[in-house]
Amino acid sequence: MVNNKGKLVLGATLAVSLVATACSSGGGKGGKEGETVTITHYTIDSPDRTFVEKLIPDFEAKHPNIKIKVTKAPYEQFDSKLQSAIAAKNAPDVTSHWGYGGFMEYYNKGMLADLTPYLDGFSGSDYNIPEDVMNIYKVDGKTYGIPLNSYVTVMLYNKDLFDKAGLEYPPTDYEDKSWTFDKMVEYAKKMTVDSTNLAEAQYGVDFGFGERDQRPQYFNGNVYSEDTWTNGGKPSEINLTKPEVIEAYKKVYGLIWDQKVSPTPAFSKSVSGQFGDPFLSGKIAMSVVGSWSLAASSDFNFKVGVAAVPQGPNEKVRSVLYVDPLFVLKDSKHPKEALEWIKYLITTEVQEKSIELSGGNPPVNQQAAEKYYNNFEGIDPKQIQQVFDGAYKYGYESYNHLISNYSQINELFINELASVENGDQKVEDALPVIEKKLKELLARVNK
8 A cells, every 4th residue: 555665675775784783672571470560651742642641541451560651852852852861771662753863863873672572473464554564664674663653745725715716626536647736836826815915915835745855856856866775874975966956946945936826934934823834824725744734624714625746747756654653762671561552552442542632643553544534524534535545655755764864964954945945045056055064964974
């Protein structure tokens, strides 16, 4: 079901390139028979993650020898607090890459336990997890993470603005090749009111495809050399000054400054409100965004629809896949019991319960996913499922998961592209500077 182009390559090649650094906690760890152990679950301090606290009483009743303690940190402090805890030899047992850091960063730093010794008799199919999804966090045949949630890229659209403009709603079927990037821009122009008057202004599209360094992939531009996926997430070359990448960025930021159909950062900030999403303001007709934004659909004060991400120049990539796993950290004293907690969280019953408790997290368990598709008021569940199916088929794994030291790379792109997004600098002037700084960063962090 999932087209794991990036992930499958990663899994196959890390066997060669990273086996020397692979770490294993070894088998046999766990509490003595009859002993009660405490497992620490470290997560982001937000309702869509801390809901697991409500599951603890049921788990502990079924596992009287295991206690669960949840610790948490704000998103911005997630990685730093985790690193501090590890340095202080007070590492949690279970966590995920919910901060800026990704799987490759954690893996290359030797933070993750090899779960393979504890997986005897475990099969993803017993939890309705597709095999290719289970393979995402395998390196050299060893398992370093168990998938928990599965997000994709979707297009949300404001039906009220479409109705007002007399436009047909965009399709949910990824095989409808009439729905193209150019068609999206054509629609966006008809729904844009480009005005300095905040009360009058509205925009046709907010194209938030992936992180800033992944957006060119949609336009057939690859920021990183191909060996990134065969070299432990460490690119040997940066392609920011290649013509196809420059043109890709021009397409992205041209929506703001040339086509004038996308909001400026200043406009988005001024209308975003408490949820930080300008689409919620009702002043943006289409928003290409991670599917986690669906969770806020009940807060919209307009009719909302979900559609396929339009066909772009790269026919193979129209979605970014964000599969969140749970890891057991290498220093866990009780990996066996930690895995019991993880296995509990991916059962169909708990994954179904977690949809509501979390406010709409998409389960990786595909039987529970059927309930997820029915979870959004006013949106046809068949349409949501069709969009998810297409997004999986045309999806590529998030760079956040695949590239080493991604938190620092991502921060560099956010900071350095701000001048382009604000209209203070042209793409062709900014990219050479970013490439130079990125090469210096990679040389420093990938020694």
